[in-house]
Amino acid sequence: MNLVEKVRQQAFEQPEKTAYHFLGKGTSYGELEQTIARFAGALEDMGVQKGDHIAFLLGNTPHFIISLYASMRIGAVAIPVNPIYTPDEISYILKNGDVKVVIALDLLLPLVEAGVQGLPQVTNYIVCETTPDIGEKYAALSDGAKAKTTLFTQVLAGSSRSVDPVDVSPDDTAIILYTSGTTGHPKGAMLTHNNLYSNARDIGDYLKITTDDRIIATLPVFHVFALTVVVNAPLTRGATILLAPRFSPAEIFDLAAAYKATVFAGVPTMFNFLYQFDGGDVSAFSNLRLAISGGSSLPVSLLHNFEQKFNVRVSEGYGLSEASPVTCFNPIDRERKPGSIGPSIVNVENKVVDENGEEVAVGEVGELIVRGPNVMKGYYKMPEDTAAAIRDGWLYTGDLARKDEEDYFYIVDRKKDLIIVGGFNVYPREVEEVLYSHNGVVEAAVVGFPDPNFGEAVHAYVVLKDPTVTVESIKEYCAKHIVKYKVPSVIEILDELPKNTTGKILRRTLKEATKA
Template sequence: MNLSTQLHQTAARLGEKPAYYFMDQASTYAELDAAVTKFASGLSQLGIKKGDHVALILGNSPHFVIGLYGALRLGATVIPVNPIYTADEIGYILRNGDVKTVVGLDLMVQLVEKLHEHLPAVENYIICESGQTEANSIDISKLSVFPKLKTFNQIIASGTLDFAPVELNEEDVAIILYTSGTTGKPKGAMLTHRNLYSNARDVADYLKMNENDRVIATLPMFHVFCLTVALNAPLMNGATILIVPKFSPAEIFRLTKKYEATVFAGVPTMFNFLLQYPEGKAEDLKSLRLCNSGGAAMPVALLEGFERKFNVLVSEGYGLSEASPVTCFNPLDRPRKAGSIGQSIIHVENKVVNELGEELPPGEVGELIVRGPNVMKGYYKMPEETAATIKDGWLYTGDLAKMDEEGYFYIVDRKKDIVLVGGYNVYPREVEEVLYEHPDVVEVAVVGVPDPNFGEAVRAFVVSKNPTLTAEQLLEFCREHLAKYKVPSSIDFLEELPKNTTGKILRRSLKDQVLQVK
């Protein structure tokens, strides 16, 4: 079984049910499945074959959903790309990923014009209409790339419903997800049809998603968290997706109230924005039965504050691109533990090991490793990196964790983020958790910086709601709750913290800024 076939079967069963709402317009499962088939047929007529690589440079939209499932139905390999990447970043992924066809917004035609001479392997650029005036002002017929340009609507119109889906093997590569590349160039994680299908199925079952659910998709669809939890898993069981082009607290409250949304998936920053939104009322979120948090560790103070204000359960989980992505979630039928990423989902094993790969007893900190049908095939064209990451069938995550006696896992920190102060390990998350407890702190990030006396020192960056709050007041607060070596050597106040497109706070960016100043 694969995602495309599953969608077709769901459409046969629930054809008239809304598959998604976008800009307050509904599209049924029958309409979605027909569009997917036509798009697959249209791609085939362009000469796209099984195994060819198709890049989606799109935001959250029906174009992304149809493009993804249409390419998969044809047997092509999809490469989702963040549309706000620079020309250099996009060009690297398209070249390294051996992309043959690009699907992107019409707003990108000038970038395409700039890149296409350096991308001889790309044969087709399929442009999706955005309806924005700046796109309409471009005369694409005068562009040198024009012969390679088609529109999304042209591809759909040229397709037919009698297109026969290509036979897929579960070990065929369905998607290549390029990691953010915090160390060196991005790596392309190859996810098979089995990887994606099994994780969507197991997440849907674990979170008890069904055809009565209405799931908010505001996380970026090109990111694996949204891809599985808010797109593939809901479509697996006939739920309705509420597609949000861009995260906005006001829009989340409006959509939840209007459509009686039942599931919201987000990163901690999104929950923080919702909690801080002055006009947000518990009444507006009363239809939610569940909120899922992932992408980064959620501060306990934030989790408890959100649940207290809105009276809705927040189930924190864990995943990574190389695992399609979910490996853990807090269970819905057993106690939820604040600060924990929960227990292993069905069919997936997690364990904590030392540097020799030996499993550690409960309570001890080590590296989290993962095994299951969701673990990637490897990194595209990077056999050495693959061998260093997957050993004896286990995926080494690079995250430090511990497990309690009941099998609940806790992320301590990224292995590379540990701050070594005079020989003592300081986990940034522990310091961040304390600072989040202060009533005037909105956001915080902690990094390690060079120190001539102790090797490294702890430095905190804080966003505060109180303009009179001082660094000394926060340091005194830390001294009451942390050992002396864990207390930040300095605290900087910022208007906002740097984040990536999913809303994840970028510690590395802050650390780089400090080093550049030095």
Template sequence: MNISAKLLENARLYGTKPAYVFQDTETSYLEFNGAVSKFAHALSEMGIQKGDHIALLLGNSPHFVIGLYGALRAGATVIPINPIYTPDEIGYILNDSDVKVVVALDLLVPLFEKMNPLLPKIEHLIICETPKGNESTLDVTQLSIFQKMKSFTSFIAPGDPMFQGPEVHEDDTAVILYTSGTTGKPKGAMLTHKNVYSNAKDVANYLKINETDRVIATLPMFHVFCLTVALNAPLLNGGTVIIVPRFSPGDIFSIVKKYEATVFAGVPTMYNFLLQYPEGSVEDLKSLRLCISGGASMPVALLKSFEKKFQVAISEGYGLSEAAPVTCFNPLDRPRKPGSIGMSIVNVENKVVNELGDEVPVGEVGELIVRGPNVMKGYYNLPEETAHTIRDGWLFTGDLARMDEEGYFYIVDRKKDMIIVGGYNVYPREVEEVLYSHSSVVEVAVIGVPDMNFGEAVKCFVVVKEGENVTEEMLLSYCEEHLAKYKIPSSIEFLEELPKNTTGKILRRALKDQVKA
């Protein structure tokens, strides 16, 4: 089974039930499946064959959902790309992944016109119209890429709504997800149909997502968190996806209330914005049965404050692109543990090992490694990187973790982010947790900086609540009450906001670059 075949089955099972809602328009499972088949057939008529690579440079929209499922039904491999990446970043991924067809926003047409000589492998551009009010005024007939271009609407129109595509196997590559490139050039994690389907199915079952659920999809769909948890998981089990183009606290409160949404998935930053939004009320979110957090560690103080104010549970989980992505979640049928990423989901094994790959005793810190049907087949065209990351069937995550006596895992920090002060290990998250517990602090990020005496020192970047009069001395004094001496920051810098990526994850790397500059 794969997600496209499951959609065909669900179209028969759920018929006119809404598969997704976008800008107040509902699309049924039958309509969605028909559009997917038409898109797949149009690709086939264009000459796209099984195994060809298709990139999606789109925001959250029906275009993305139809493009994803349609390309998979055609037997193609999908490469989702952040549409606001720089031209260099986009060009690198398109060339590295050998993409033949690009499905993109019309606002990106000037970029592709400029980059055309640098993208010799691109044969076709399928252009998606932006919502009314944002139309491009560009005369595309004058462009050198005009012959490659087709509009999404005209492209899909003559397609066969009954087309089922070639046979695909579970080990065929379905999606290539490019990592964020925190340590050099991005790497393409190849996820098979089995990886994608199994993780979505296991997550849906673990979180009890079913046909009665209405799931908010405001995380970027090109990111694996949204792709699996807020898109594929509900669609596999007959739920309805409420597509939200971009995150806005005010919009989320009104959309949840309007559609009586039952599940919200977000990163910690989103929960922080929702918590700080003055007009937000418990009444707005009363339909939610579950909130899901991932993408970064959630500060315990934030989790407790959000749950107390809005009376809804947050289940924190863990994942990475190379694992499609989910490996752990806090269970719904037993106590959650704030600060924990939960337990291994069904069919997935997690364990903590030392430098030799041997499992460490309960409570000790080591590297988290993962095994299961969700683990990627490897990095695209990078056999050495693959061999380093996947050993004896285990995926080495690069994250430091510990496990308690009940099997709950805790992420201590990224292996690369650990700070060594005079020979002592300092985990940035531990310092961040302390500062998050201060009543005036909204956001915080901790990095290591060079120090002549101790090798490294702890530096903090803090955002405080508007109107609060907080000094560095006050926060340092607070840290002294809660941290060992070697963990206390050497300096605290106040910022109006912290740098984040498109999913809202705080970018420590950008702060490190800022310090170097």
């Protein structure tokens, strides 16, 4: 069994059931299956063969779901790319990923024009219409670009051939996800059909997703968290996806109320915006049975505040691109521990090890490593990086963690973000938790910076909801809750913190600014 077969099975068993809602229109599983089959046929007519690479520069629209499942249906390899990456970043991925076909938003037509000149290996561009003036933009393309470019609707309209799924091996690559990376170029994590299916199956079981669920999909679907938790897992279970083109607190409240959403998945920043939003009707979330947080650590104070305001349980989990992504999750049918990422999900093993790869004692901090059917086969064209990341069948995550007596795991911090002050370890998350508990702080991020006396010192960036709060008062508050060497030496007040497209706060950007 794989994702294509499982979703096709849903179409046969409940063809009239709504697979997704988008901008007020519902699409059934039967309609989705027919569209995927026709689009797959069109890709084959373009010359796409099993093993060819197709890049998606798409957001949260039906084009992504159709393109993904059509690509996997013919055995092609999908490469989702953040559509707001710079031209240089996109060009690197398209070249490194040996991409043959690009499916892109119409807003990226200028990149298509440039790509025709700079990316000769790309044979076809399929442009998805999302703006009313697409006809004018398309007409303005050069003859060379037009020769390689077709509109998505034209591709579907011109396809008269529906194709059945080709035979694929469980170990065949289905998707290459390029990780953001902290140094150098991003690395392409190769996820197999079995990687993706096993994680969607297991997290769907773990979260007890049923055909009655309606899951809000506002996380970027090109990101692995959304890909598995709000796209693949719901579709394999016959649930309904509520596709939101972008994250807007007002629109999420409206969407939840209109369709009686039962599951919301987001990153901590989204939870914070929803909690702080004054215009939202609390009753819009009255049908939510579960709120899921991932992407980065959820401050415990925010977790409690959100639960109290909206009367919904928040369960935090953990994952990474190289693991498809989920490895741990707080249970929904037994104790949920605030601050924890939960125990290992079914079929996946996690453990905490020292520098020698030996498991540490309960409560001790070490590196989190994971193994299971969800772990990638390796990085594309990077055997040395693959060997460094996967050792003896275990994926080394680079995250520092600890485990308690009941096998619940806790992320302490990223290994690279550890701050050492005078020989003492300071974990940024611990300081951030204190800052978030301050009534006047909306957001916080902590990084280390060089200090001539102590090696490193703690630098905090905060966004305030009360402009009368002073830096000194925040320092005094911190001093009451954490030991002196953990108290930020510098606290800088910003209007907002830098974030990526999923809403994750970018400590790396702040650290670079601190060095400058």
